[in-house]
Amino acid sequence: MLFTTLPFFLFFVAFFILYWFVFAGTIKAQNGLILAGSYFFYGWWDWRFLFLLAGTSLAVYFLGAWLCRTAREGRKNLLLGVGLLISLGGLLYFKYFHSLLPLGLSFYTFKMISYLVDIRKGKTAPAGDVVVFCSYIAFFPCLLAGPIDRPASLIPQLERRREFRYSAGSDGMRQILWGIFKKVVIADNCASFSSDIFAHYASLPASALVYGAFMATIWVYADFSGYSDMAIGMSRLLGFTVSPNFNYPFLATNIAEFWRRWHITLTSWMTDYVFTPLNIFLRDLGKGGLILAVLINFTLIGLWHGPCWTYVFFGLLNGCYFIPMLLRGFRRRRAAGIGRIATFLLVMVSIILFRSVSLDQALGFYRRIFQTSLFSPFFIFEKVNTVVTLVCILGMFVAEWAQRGKPHVLQIDGIRAFPVRALIYFGLMGIILTFAATKNADFIYFRF
Amino acid sequence: MTRFLLKTFFFLLPVIIGFGILSRLGVPPMMTNSGFFDHKMQWLQRHPLKDVRLMAAGSSMTAYALNSEMIVEQLHLPYYNFASWSMQIGDTRVVVMDLVRTYHPDYLVICSSPAEFTEADNPTYRNYTATSPFIREHFPGYFYFSDYHSIHQLLLRKYNSSHLGIDEWGRGKALFEMGKKTLHGDDSARADPNVYFSEHASGFEHQYRELDSLCAWLQQERVKLVFAQAPMQAFVGRNGRQWLNAHFDSCRLIVGRYGGVYLNYYDTTLFKDSLFVDPGHLTAAGSDIITKKLVADLKIVIRQ
Numbered sequence: 001m002l003f004t005t006l007p008f009f010l011f012f013v014a015f016f017i018l019y020w021f022v023f024a025g026t027i028k029a030q031n032g033l034i035l036a037g038s039y040f041f042y043g044w045w046d047w048r049f050l051f052l053l054a055g056t057s058l059a060v061y062f063l064g065a066w067l068c069r070t071a072r073e074g075r076k077n078l079l080l081g082v083g084l085l086i087s088l089g090g091l092l093y094f095k096y097f098h099s100l101l102p103l104g105l106s107f108y109t110f111k112m113i114s115y116l117v118d119i120r121k122g123k124t125a126p127a128g129d130v131v132v133f134c135s136y137i138a139f140f141p142c143l144l145a146g147p148i149d150r151p152a153s154l155i156p157q158l159e160r161r162r163e164f165r166y167s168a169g170s171d172g173m174r175q176i177l178w179g180i181f182k183k184v185v186i187a188d189n190c191a192s193f194s195s196d197i198f199a200h201y202a203s204l205p206a207s208a209l210v211y212g213a214f215m216a217t218i219w220v221y222a223d224f225s226g227y228s229d230m231a232i233g234m235s236r237l238l239g240f241t242v243s244p245n246f247n248y249p250f251l252a253t254n255i256a257e258f259w260r261r262w263h264i265t266l267t268s269w270m271t272d273y274v275f276t277p278l279n280i281f282l283r284d285l286g287k288g289g290l291i292l293a294v295l296i297n298f299t300l301i302g303l304w305h306g307p308c309w310t311y312v313f314f315g316l317l318n319g320c321y322f323i324p325m326l327l328r329g330f331r332r333r334r335a336a337g338i339g340r341i342a343t344f345l346l347v348m349v350s351i352i353l354f355r356s357v358s359l360d361q362a363l364g365f366y367r368r369i370f371q372t373s374l375f376s377p378f379f380i381f382e383k384v385n386t387v388v389t390l391v392c393i394l395g396m397f398v399a400e401w402a403q404r405g406k407p408h409v410l411q412i413d414g415i416r417a418f419p420v421r422a423l424i425y426f427g428l429m430g431i432i433l434t435f436a437a438t439k440n441a442d443f444i445y446f447r448f
Numbered sequence: 449m450t451r452f453l454l455k456t457f458f459f460l461l462p463v464i465i466g467f468g469i470l471s472r473l474g475v476p477p478m479m480t481n482s483g484f485f486d487h488k489m490q491w492l493q494r495h496p497l498k499d500v501r502l503m504a505a506g507s508s509m510t511a512y513a514l515n516s517e518m519i520v521e522q523l524h525l526p527y528y529n530f531a532s533w534s535m536q537i538g539d540t541r542v543v544v545m546d547l548v549r550t551y552h553p554d555y556l557v558i559c560s561s562p563a564e565f566t567e568a569d570n571p572t573y574r575n576y577t578a579t580s581p582f583i584r585e586h587f588p589g590y591f592y593f594s595d596y597h598s599i600h601q602l603l604l605r606k607y608n609s610s611h612l613g614i615d616e617w618g619r620g621k622a623l624f625e626m627g628k629k630t631l632h633g634d635d636s637a638r639a640d641p642n643v644y645f646s647e648h649a650s651g652f653e654h655q656y657r658e659l660d661s662l663c664a665w666l667q668q669e670r671v672k673l674v675f676a677q678a679p680m681q682a683f684v685g686r687n688g689r690q691w692l693n694a695h696f697d698s699c700r701l702i703v704g705r706y707g708g709v710y711l712n713y714y715d716t717t718l719f720k721d722s723l724f725v726d727p728g729h730l731t732a733a734g735s736d737i738i739t740k741k742l743v744a745d746l747k748i749v750i751r752q
Contacts, residue, residue, distance in 0.1 A: 164452070166451055169452045434598055
C-alpha cells in the first residue's frame with residue numbers, strides 16, 4: 001500500500017471518515033482507531049512482522065513505565081539497558097543478520113530508543129496508556145520512513161483532544177499534492193533514468209555518468225522529501241503536527257547547513273543521542289576529538305541505512321566534508337550561489353556511493369566520471385519524459401527558492417485571488433496526471 | 449469540515465470528469481501492460497461472445513499461427529482465440545483460469561514455443577484477473593486508477609496501436625502485414641539456442657510448474673487440453689537439439705500426466721525456413737499448414 005496507490009487512497013478515505021465522524025467522540029476511541037489502522041496498514045505489507053512491532057512496542061512501554069517508577073539508579077540503568085537491547089537487538093538482527101528486513105524497523109526503533117533514553121534522563125514522562133504509546137510508535141503516516149518524531153512532541157498530541165481545523169486540513173492537502181508531484185513526476189522518472197545509467201556505467205561516457213549522478217541525487221531527494229511531505233500532510237489531516245524532515249536542502253550554502261536541512265529528524269536524533277555524548281566524551285582531544293566525533297556520527301548515519309560498505313563510505317565521506325570547516329571555522333563566507341552549487345556537487349559525489357549496489361560499482365563509476373569524455377554527447381531514451389522531468393526539476397528548485405521561508409512550497413496563502421491559487425493546484429494536478437512515471441517505484445527509504 | 453470536504457470534492461471532480469472525457473474520446477485505460485491483450489478484452493466487451501466451446505490461448509504463436517476461418521469452417525464449433533503477445537505459461541494459466549470460469553469451453557488449444565517458458569510471470573495479468581468481472585464489465589474506468597498510467601502513456605498507446613488488428617475470432621493480423629525483412633534483421637532473435645536456453649534455465653523450471661498447475665486444473669474442470677509444440681526455424685534445432693528434446697519431453701510428460709493431448713509440430717522438413725517471418729513466427733502460408741494439421745488432430749480428439 002504505497003501512499004500513491006489506489007488501495008492506500010481508499011484506506012485513507014475510509015480512515016478519515018471513521019476518524020472524524022465515527023470515532024471522534026473520545027480520545028481513546030480515536031487513538032484505538034489510529035492503532036488499529038496503523039497495524040492494518042503495516043500488516044498489509046507483511047502481517048508476520050506485526051508481531052515484532054507490537055511485541056517490542058509492548059516491551060518498551062512496560063519498561064518505560066517501570067523505569068519511571070524505579071528510584072534506584074542501578075536498576076534504572078539496567079532497565080534502560082534491557083530496553084535498548086530489545087529495540088536495538090531487533091534492528092541489528094534483522095538489518096545485519098537476516099535476509100528479510102521488516103519495513104520501517106530503523107525508524108520505529110529510533111522512536112523506542114529516544115522514548116527510553118528521554119525517560120531515563122527525565123526529559124519526558126512515560127505515555128499515559130499503552131494504546132497511546134503503541135499509536136506513537138506505529139502512527140501510520142510516519143511508520144515506514146519517518147519523520148522520526150520524539151516522544152515529547154507526538155505523545156502529548158495523542159493524549160489531548162484533536163479537532164479538525166480547516167486551515168490545517170487544507171494545508172495538509174496542499175503538502176500532499178506537492179509530495180505526490182515530487183514522488184511520481186520527478187523521483188520516479190529520475191529513478192528510471194539513473195537506474196539505466198548506473199546499470200550500464202561501464203560502457204557510457206563520463207557526461208552520461210554526470211547526468212546519471214545528477215538524476216540519482218534528485219531522485220533520492222524528491223523521493224524521500226516527497227514521502228515526507230505526504231506523511232506530514234496526512235498527519236495534519238488527522239489533527240497532528242509532526243516534525244519537518246526537509247528544509248530545502250539544496251538551498252544550503254555549505255555542507256553543515258545541508259545536513260541541518262536534510263533528513264532533519266534523523267540528523268537531530270543522531271546529534272542528540274550519538275554526537276553530543278561522543279563530543280563530550282572526546283572533548284579532551286580538542287579539535288581532533290570533534291573531528292573524530294563527526295566522523296563516527298556520520299559513519300553511523302551511513303551504517304543506519306544498511307550493512308553495506310557503500311553506505312559506510314557515504315557517511316564517512318560526508319563526515320570528511322566537515323573537516324575543512326572544522327579546521328578553519330564556520331565563519332568563512334563566499335557567494336551564496338557558488339556555495340549552493342559547490343554543496344550540490346559534493347552531495348552528488350556522495351550520492352554515487354549511496355546509489356551504487358557495491359563498492360566496486362561506485363569506484364568504477366568514479367574512475368569513469370573523471371575522464372575526457374565529460375563533454376561527449378550521449379543517447380537519451382524517452383526524450384519527452386526526460387525533457388518534462390528536467391523542466392519539472394527546474395520548476396521545483398525555482399518554487400523552493402521562491403518559497404524558502406515557508407514550511408512547504410504550496411503554502412501560497414499570500415496569493416489572495418482564489419482563481420489564481422486554483423489554477424496553480426489544477427496545473428500541478430494536470431502535470432501529475434499527464435506525466436507520472438511509467439513505473440510507480442517503492443519509496444527508497446522503505447528499504448531502510 | 450463541510451467546507452473542507454466540498455473544496456476537496458471540487459478539486460477531485462475535474463479528475464474524474466477528465467478521465468470520463470478520455471474514455472469518451474476512445475482512450476482506454478491500461479488493464480495490463482500488454483496493448484494486444486487489452487485491445488482484445490476491450491473488443492470482447494463491445495462484441496460479447498455467446499458461446500465458446502473451443503478456446504485458444506497462449507502467446508503470439510497461438511495469436512498468429514491459427515487460421516480462425518479454417519478452424520471455424522472445418523470444426524463447426526464456437527471458437528475464440530484469446531492468445532496475446534509475450535505471454536508466459538504462467539500468464540496463460542492465470543488468464544485461462546479466468547476465461548474458463550466465464551466461458552466454460554470443452555477444449556483448450558495452446559500452440560506453444562520454448563520462449564513461453566523463459567521469463568518470470570507478468571503480474572499485470574494477475575492484477576487484471578483478480579479484479580471482479582463485475583468491475584471489469586461495468587466500471588472499466590477503474591483501471592485508469594488501479595494501476596495508474598499517465599495520460600501521456602495512455603495517449604502513446606492509443607496512437608501506437610495500429611498494429612493491434614484482430615479478426616472476429618481474435619487472431620492477430622499485424623504480423624502478416626509486416627515486411628519479412630524487418631523481422632529477419634533481428635539478430636537477438638537468432639541468438640545461439642544453447643546460450644539462450646541455459647541463460648533461461650530458472651525460467652523453465654518455474655514455467656514447468658505453472659504448466660503442471662494449469663493441466664491439473666483443466667483436468668479438474670473437465671476441459672480437454674490440446675498442447676501443440678509450434679514449429680521453429682531449422683537453426684534452433686541444429687544448435688540446441690538437446691535442450692529442445694528435453695523441453696519437448698518435459699511438456700509431453702506434464703500434459704500427458706493430466707490426460708491432455710500433446711502434439712508436436714516441430715518438423716523442419718515440412719516447415720521450411722521460408723515459412724517463417726522470424727525464428728518462431730509463421731507466415732500466412734505457414735500458419736495455414738499448421739492449422740490444417742491441428743484441425744485434423746482436433747477432429748480426432750473431438751471424436752473420442
